[in-house]
Amino acid sequence: MPWDDEFECMPLEKLQRFQLKKFKETLDWVYEKIPFYRKKFDEKGIKPQAVKALEDIHKLPMTIKNDLRDNYPFGLCAVPMNQVVRIHASSGTTGKPITGPYTKEDLEQWTECMARNLFSAGIRPGDMIQNAYGHGLFTGGLGFHQGAVRLGCTVVPTGSGMTERQITLLKDFGAKALFCTPSYALTIAERAEEMKVDIRSLPVSIGVFGAEPWTIGIRDEIEHRMGIKAMEAYGLTELSGPGVAFDCEAQDGLHINEDHFLAEIVDPVTLEPLPLGEKGELIFTSLQRRAMPMIRYRTKDITRFRRETCVCGRTFLKMDKIFGRSDDMLIISGVNVFPSQIEALLLDIQEVEPQYVLVVGKKGHLDHLAVKVEAKPGVIEAGEQKKAEVEKKISNHIRGMMGIGVKIELLAPKTITRSEGKAMRVIDQRPKG
Amino acid sequence: MPWDDEFECMPLEKLQRFQLKKFKETLDWVYEKIPFYRKKFDEKGIKPQAVKALEDIHKLPMTIKNDLRDNYPFGLCAVPMNQVVRIHASSGTTGKPITGPYTKEDLEQWTECMARNLFSAGIRPGDMIQNAYGHGLFTGGLGFHQGAVRLGCTVVPTGSGMTERQITLLKDFGAKALFCTPSYALTIAERAEEMKVDIRSLPVSIGVFGAEPWTIGIRDEIEHRMGIKAMEAYGLTELSGPGVAFDCEAQDGLHINEDHFLAEIVDPVTLEPLPLGEKGELIFTSLQRRAMPMIRYRTKDITRFRRETCVCGRTFLKMDKIFGRSDDMLIISGVNVFPSQIEALLLDIQEVEPQYVLVVGKKGHLDHLAVKVEAKPGVIEAGEQKKAEVEKKISNHIRGMMGIGVKIELLAPKTITRSEGKAMRVIDQRPKG
Missing domain, CATH: 3.30.300.30 (ANL, C-terminal domain)
Structure with a gap:
């Protein structure tokens, strides 16, 4: 059961008409507002008006992480700072952080993407959720928070760390769902065993995990040790945070929020588009972001697509769990x-x-x-x-x-x-x- | 200039009529919904209906921190859990944490209290603020966040810690205001000196500090070292968090949000009420909270009141900076x-x-x-x-x-x-x- 039938189950043709409209608007917007894109488009000799179909995306230049670093902090921001209501940033362990500015509408869209994600994972209005993502500059904490608020959940914002307290609160408050990274979920499971707390017997029955690649093997391991369904939230700071793609009850590939993100798979070496079903690097173009739109952003993540109507009823393009990163x-x-x-x-x-x-x-x-x-x-x-x-x-x-x-x-x-x-x-x- | 003229500058007589109405509603509410209060009232032989005037508050029993611990986690919660949209908790370094459940309306009221606080500190719509409070269960992070969102600020949610990054972001993003504890502000000032960053020359010009007692001497020290106005936000988890009382431009005592909190000063030993102007223990009764109202909560904080119209125009009761804690x-x-x-x-x-x-x-x-x-x-x-x-x-x-x-x-x-x-x-x- 989708959160937003209209978009999540939209017939392909209608979806693509919507995408094309938003795609063109985004190109006009970045060309007008962001010198970096205008220069890159001009260098390639392409005007936004020349884009007539979704396939024309292959003519456009790509954006890489270094472009964000070179334009730190706000060189890629399309609006004046008084229209920016939030700034997140990636941890920036290596050099300058990646900054993510949001307009009020950007936050609204992001929240909606997260609400879809959480609903799809089985979270329902009134459920209590324990949010053990780091809150702060990292998009995980507040991103999940906003989605859960939108659904009408009871939010327990524990933040990351203090693992014994996490386990005590899971027991005392009785949250139905836990949000954190998959590796932290394993840490919690292990510490609970040491504390002789049987997480399998607690009310917690759903985990929504993300922010790092994890295999199906780790998913099975977490599900077994905690007695929960382990669902994925995929995203990245450059594209507003978590909520870009998500697991449904089938746990058979992640649905991409296609009304917000135009997705491609390319050969990581030649950067040429690959046929549907082939494994390659994931590229995203944002369709609705205003403060920091992204044109053909190279995620470095390796996956492949499937276009099929899922058993859950969603028509959104499915991608496999991330297989690895091209630079890893x-x-x-x-x-x-x-x-x-x-x-x-x-x-x-x-x-x-x-x-x-x-x-x-x-x-x-x-x-x-x-x-x-x-x-x-x-x-x-x-x-x-x-x-x-x-x-x-x-x-x-x-x-x-x-x-x-x-x-x-x-x-x-x-x-x-x-x-x-x-x-x-x-x-x-x-x-x- | 107040954020909310109607209440912040309300004539005393009108304010007290409002307080009495809300006070009676709160008493009816806790007597009906929370067995703990009903039992305590019955033991004292007092019915909510017997309360006819604000002065009658002295007949009511007090609430102490141990009452909250004894009723952990949700024994003092007046609404079913599906009406609770957020749960914060105090750090609980000693034993069980103090839990603070909120209805949607409670969050709304808290946010409004924080907006008044920040506006009074000089923050204006469109200002960029760097929120270096710990986000998570602690009420500081999300409390300040919500107030700044309500004002229409650009929020940079850094969370606490990573001091060098805090300083780099103050420089690179150029926030006008910094939120954290006063002791962390000193830590930031000191680290900046070591990094040869002159905070005095940065755009940051206002600090809103709280969550621990600090003297006027520390305030002056921070103001001098950072070249900012250091304003206070006073509050406690038991009363929804920060935003209970706040500095105005006069920096001459904290205004108590009297439409939300009924304040008393009592002798910390005899618990008898003290005349206006005498130093004693601060007691609060919440007037608008639904999920966890507090009747005559003993803060243990020592201060004194002044009833005067402030140069800022606010009529709210003023309290001195906290002088100490009765148990310290x-x-x-x-x-x-x-x-x-x-x-x-x-x-x-x-x-x-x-x-x-x-x-x-x-x-x-x-x-x-x-x-x-x-x-x-x-x-x-x-x-x-x-x-x-x-x-x-x-x-x-x-x-x-x-x-x-x-x-x-x-x-x-x-x-x-x-x-x-x-x-x-x-x-x-x-x-x-």
Whole structure:
């Protein structure tokens, strides 16, 4: 059951007419208001008026993260600051943050996208939700907050961290749904086991997780350990935050809010469009944003599309769970490898926990990969021989499935730092520059 | 210039008629909906209908923090959970947290109180504000957020912590106002000096600070170091959060939102009402809250009232800055001492920074006080004799002003942990129980 029948179940032809109209308006808007886009369009010799069909999008230049950094803080903002009512920013761990300014209408649209997302995940008016996303500059906290307020929920804004308190409140208040990153959900599940709190017996029955890529294996693991349905919210600061694409009850691909975002898949090297169903880099053009519209923004996320009417009734384009990021791709023994593939293979192994770190180094022109992964209690204690056996089992499994050799190091339980937000899964020791 | 002329400048007689009407409604409401209050009223043999005048409030029983703990989590909630749209909670460092449930209307009223507060502090529609309060369960973050949204500001929700980023954003975004605790403002000022960022030259010109008691000396210190007006927001989780009382441009006492809160001053020992102008414990009764009304809540805060029309035009009752908390009062050599008095005296001393910790122990029946305070750069380096001189100067000043002997320990600069939220100024080493 959709939150907004009209758009979420719109017939394709009608949807595309709507998209084209909004697409043209957006092009006119950015050309008029943002010198950066006008210059780029002029350089390509294309005027907004030349765009007559959705397919013409391929003629337009792309936007990359560095364009946002170069125009920090507000060079890509299309409205005067007194029309900006909110500014979020990405954490900016590397250099300048990415700023996201919003008009009042932008917030309204974002809230609506999040309401669809949460409703689709099974949240209903009157439900109590515990929002354990970091609140503040990060779009997660307030984004989910606004969506839940729109639905008419009881919001418990815990923020991230203080894991024992999170668990106590889940028990004492009895929230039906939990919002956080998937890695923090695992942290909560693990800490609850240590506290002898059986999360499976609590009222919480839905989790809406996002802000980092996670495999179906991790989803199954969380669902099993917490006794909940683990649903996804996909988004990025550059496109207003979470609420760009979302799971429905089928949990079979994420629906893209197509009335807000025009989505493409391109070859990450040639940047040429790929046929429907092929795996490539995800590109988004915003259709309704006013303060900071994005034209053909390269997400770096790798996925593929399916155009089908879902069992939930929604007609929005579906995308697979993010397979990896184009800039996270490693070349190991000449094979293209995404961290998510390693994660999936680790989850096949009984003797380990889903807590791991990939350490990447360089050997000649190729990457070299070491996998540190935590053993389940008892495995290390069983002695060196058992440890070596399990390490061999894992490396054989990875070699068998992917044809690459990786070094496995089995660690004692609880030795990898737990995440309260986005997990750090890859440590890159390759020389810079 | 008030935000809401009608109420903020209402003639006393009309205000009191309004208060009496809301007071009676609140009494009927709690008696009908909350067994805790009904029982307490019945025990005192008082029915809501017996209350005919505001003065009759003295016949009613008081509420204390332990009543909230005993009724954790929702025993004092007057509405079913599906009418609760938000739940905040106090940090609960000692035992169970205090929970604050809100109906939609409660949030609306709270937001209005905060809008008055911010407007009174000089914030105007279109101003950019940087909200460095912790967001989440704590009422500070979202409380200030809502008030600023209501005014039509550009909100930058930084949350607390990441001090260097706070300073970078003050510089890059150019917010006009900063919201945080006074102790965090000092931390920001200090870090900016280290970063060679001159906050005085930045656009930020107003700070709205609260969530912990602070002296006029600290206010002056912040104003001087940041080149801003430092305004106060007073409130507590039990009464919806910040926005209960606030500074106006006169900075001469805090205006209490009297259409929302009925205020009393009582003797903290006998609990008898004190005449206007006498110093005692502040008691509040909420007049418009629906989910968790409070009848005669003992704040433990010590202050005094003034009834005068302020130069700003507001007629609301004024209270002095909080002088201390009744449960923070120390008995040193038979003299009643509040930490704020020590703070004020430390601020008179040139050679020290406003960074201190009071360590309280017991000697027989009396408290024993040691004051650790940071020296300004150069003082410690000047040698033992200079150090002893300054320590003596401070202890003489305190003995001269208060008649008590305290042990002073001068510390090297930056040795006391900086606060990102509420400061921990008193370390109590007295035996418990």
